[in-house]
Amino acid sequence: MFNDLQQLDSEQTFQCDLCIIGAGAAGITIATQLADSGQQIILVESGGFHLEMETQNLYEIDNIGLDRAPQIATRQRYFGGSTDMWAGRCAPLAALDFEPRDWVDHSGWPLTRQDLDPYYQRAGKLLGLGPEIDQNIWATLGMEKPEPWFNPE
Structure with missing residues (x-):
């Protein structure tokens, strides 16, 4: 209503x-x-x-x-x-995103990417994204992952 x-x-x-x-x-x-x-x-x-x-x-x-x-x-x-x-672009975080970085104060997360996987799957289902909502999508599509437009290195 x-x-x-x-x-x-x-x-x-x-x-x-x-x-x-x-x-x-x-x-x-x-x-x-x-x-x-x-x-x-x-x-x-x-x-x-x-x-x-x-x-x-x-x-x-x-x-x-x-x-x-x-x-x-x-x-x-x-x-x-x-x-x-x-x-x-909405994409799951990579495992690297959760790790501490020497040059970033207070970096690192108290959980891992794997801790979030069940929630990513649930969100993907809710949004109708199908089972390939992570980096495996590129292999599934037979494509190379595009390089980001900005690379901090």
């Missing part, structure tokens, strides 16, 4: 067991996974189903740091969130 709070009485209240704030990738995923839990779940999003400048303007900032893309180009305030307009 969808309720547009702009169309409801301002005195309207809702009761739930869990309220998830933000209908972006994380919020929608959590709500989807808990939908059959028997709990009353409410997913709250400040925007509607389409871009509305009134809510988008809530992201307005005064940037005092390095120049960057305008907020409207990188963050969206509506159902689906920024992932609705994002065309980036």
Whole structure:
């Protein structure tokens, strides 16, 4: 069920067991996974189903740091969130990403890539990615892995 709070009485209240704030990738995923839990779940999003400048303007900032893309180009305030307009690459971390690096303070993770594998498989299934969501995809496709555009070495 969808309720547009702009169309409801301002005195309207809702009761739930869990309220998830933000209908972006994380919020929608959590709500989807808990939908059959028997709990009353409410997913709250400040925007509607389409871009509305009134809510988008809530992201307005005064940037005092390095120049960057305008907020409207990188963050969206509506159902689906920024992932609705994002065309980036989502890929599992490599085992190397979890290891300490001498030149990075506090680097290294308290878990390994293998610790995350069950979650990668679960996320891949949720997204319809199939079984090859890791580096094995290149061999499966008979292709060479492309070099990153930036190499710190």
